[in-house]
Amino acid sequence: MRRKVYVSGSRPDIRVPFAEVTLSGDNPPVRLYDTSGPATDPVAGLPALRAGWIAERGDVVSVPAAGPANVGRIVRRAAAGRTVTQLHYARQGVVTPEMEFVALREGLDPEVVREEIAAGRAILPNNVNHPESEPMIIGNRFLVKVNANIGTSAVTSSVDEEVAKLTWATKWGADTVMDLSTGKHIHTTREAIVRNSPVPIGTVPIYQALEKVGGDPLKLTWEAYRDTVIEQAEQGVDYMTVHAGVLLSYVPLTVQRITGIVSRGGSILAAWCLARHEENFLYTHFRELCEIFAAYDIAFSLGDGLRPGCTADANDSAQLAELKTLGELAQIAWEYDVQVMIEGPGHVPMHKIKENVDLQQEWCRQAPFYTLGPLTTDIAPAYDHITSAIGAAMIAMYGTAMLCYVTPKEHLGLPDRDDVKAGVIAYKIAAHAADLAKGHPAAQGWDDALSKARFEFRWEDQFNLALDPDTAQAYHDETLPAEPAKTAHFCSMCGPKFCSMKISQDLRRYADEHGVDEIAARDLGLKEKAAEFVATGAEIYRAP
């Protein structure tokens, strides 16, 4: 059985959710990290879990919204002269309730959380205007996280559908969700998503800024962009992708590529720079952005606008030039106590993945890396959740802190509900495989509990422990649906007579009864041993 449980911290209002799987027999329950949040009422939204923690620090004021889209609303922002970021608190030596929450969630010491945030090696994204979110952390020392992209496009989808996708994505384990809406109703869609999201929400503000100037990138201005950022800051967006590293001089480096620029934000800014022959306004106004981000505790996700769009373009001069610039920008953000992560590719063949992470860690001084995939081959549209789960698992093993999922629809269309689930599951697999490889203390126990259940033919326990219990049970029941099969010592793959696990159990029973050393006494030539096994082991292939 799976049920939601809460673990309390040092104060009663710190209650960290887990999915607890109770197992049969005397097997201890297994607690799994749980991103699903409390049940949400789409109209009312979620309760403001963090409101008290924010208020009690006394550094936030409630003021009328500045953004015209939020007119009439009261929003939070830093009081004059105050900085309200978790990085700021961490550097002051303060372990916030948010930090304690994530420490309990990860099974680590709160001081480790504080240190990693203070050093810039981890971020805890939580805009003061999104008090509904449950704190989580993104950094190399922590569990690898997964982001799911949702959002309308001009061609398809509605607000209700997107909120349903949000809930669906967090049910299956999305640690953050990016609302990449374009087209109409961007503001309304985002409002519904933020109010109902138990996980941090990320956006790419330039998409909405572009809509505001009529869709013509040449008409984009710093002022239009800035106002969009403030509008989204007031709504509660927790991190924003900012393509401030797409410099005018880097654009020509992409011209000889097979697939040019494949980031939407990157291509918009490249067009802007080239058309005006001016430097990227996100770069020239970066310090102003830092001031805004610091006032709400928004984290930068420094966008890789020049990421490769095919394996042939991986780790090229355009990408690496931008990465170096992102490293410089991260240090500027840190001057303002603003949290930062760095976005990464994209499409990278396996043999170039490690180099990519190593350069990022060096040039960006270990700021958390947040990568899209990478896809390890370009030949499999409709299966890019798999081409990229391979790259994602590897890049996470080498140090990426958060993986942006890719769905089966990548390159082909907007993901629907099924695609969202397929993408999240594939990426939870990649993330967990990396957690195992990195030795995160919370990782191996899950595998071992499931493997033990498998060996002992506890089918219900296996299903409940599975990343996707519904599908695991459905697949099993396709060929052996009857209830007795749930305790059968075989499945339809091998049938009753060829189950190695069954035979192994007989061997183990024999070993338990006789002692391992005795069996190992290969050269003793004791034929009576054999006779004993035959007598006691009885029917090795006993059909249930």
Place this chain on the structure above:
Amino acid sequence: MRRKVYVSGSRPDIRVPFAEVTLSGDNPPVRLYDTSGPATDPVAGLPALRAGWIAERGDVVSVPAAGPANVGRIVRRAAAGRTVTQLHYARQGVVTPEMEFVALREGLDPEVVREEIAAGRAILPNNVNHPESEPMIIGNRFLVKVNANIGTSAVTSSVDEEVAKLTWATKWGADTVMDLSTGKHIHTTREAIVRNSPVPIGTVPIYQALEKVGGDPLKLTWEAYRDTVIEQAEQGVDYMTVHAGVLLSYVPLTVQRITGIVSRGGSILAAWCLARHEENFLYTHFRELCEIFAAYDIAFSLGDGLRPGCTADANDSAQLAELKTLGELAQIAWEYDVQVMIEGPGHVPMHKIKENVDLQQEWCRQAPFYTLGPLTTDIAPAYDHITSAIGAAMIAMYGTAMLCYVTPKEHLGLPDRDDVKAGVIAYKIAAHAADLAKGHPAAQGWDDALSKARFEFRWEDQFNLALDPDTAQAYHDETLPAEPAKTAHFCSMCGPKFCSMKISQDLRRYADEHGVDEIAARDLGLKEKAAEFVATGAEIYRAP
């Protein structure tokens, strides 16, 4: 469009199949490796492509079958005193038509093929009684291959279904197929599979041997096993899994594991050894097996009966002890000019994968490695094609020559048609990702052709180049089914106004017209450049 083409070799009867994808515009066609074979008539079977090559060497005789199950049949075997293996010919310096065939197939020099086979670093499995198969090669220097397991179990499936799965598996790219049938009708099922298979067929003879002795492993004898091997040899099985490395003394090493022994063959032999307190008869009779294999050119697939069944058991003493023994057995096989590959795990967390390959390559003197997965985590039953595609891609990059697929039904039930396809596709992705990482000359061109088609919005070309054209097109058409969308400069993912590829094309056109250097002249401050781009680039977001 995709169509089958044949490339001729030095003689007219060497005709190597490819799937040729013709592209629009002046883009050259792309030739893809093709495993689907000529269309088969399930009753008549496939034509005996290799019969002439086998006959002309004059070292094979046609004799009445020895196996009782094949009574009345004329079969091929080596003439007295002759050895008919490709390893034998390669060591004699002979490039056989089979070797030339695979050289053309891989785009490599025939002499490379011969050298690799002669050195034991590659195998060309082709039983003289399976002349229907199209030659293929398994070795670290060649394209990474994929095996699909099919076969009935006592609980489910029929002969017709299994032949359909065979055809389906090779359509999607299976390079070899293993018939793992248990239960009734093993002989009949295998006969149907071999006669209709354009790819080499592998088996695990102990499954049938066990059925012959009534399902009781304690009644297994060398004689029953040997006769089963001969029966299968006469049918044309190209390689056989032989668990000769499961030694009595290794069995106790598995007792403390979480999942004991998970290989069916391994557990059967462990039970046999323990019950009798005798050494594994496959080990004690190994040289006799070599003599039989040499007479038909059957390749050994030395089974890893003690492979780990969960991540916690990976690379443990049981597994490594057996691996070392497999290395010793490989050298014995080579004494008899018998081709050998080595089977590998199983379940291995990412950080232990490289060690596994490195030890195999060292201890088995670079005999080809043939691995099942490995699964990189145990938590995702129903998605083990993905948990294992991650491990498969990595282990192939490090040197595994052939990957045994895992389907979504692994651990849960017998795979159906859809599962077979899902498994093959996931593994073709893993194999190709490794080919790219290893720099196989035939690999990168496929990705680049598809990426170029993507950048140029040649949707039909993208679909035709896709690993699975049907699904790629179906996904695209879900949201943009109309025919004009096939030439549209966007898809539903981003919609017409946010397509980065579209913007990139505009940038490239501008660069072509003005020269890259001129654009790069960032500090020239030539505002007229900008004006020019605006004038010539015209509408950047031109809806089609």
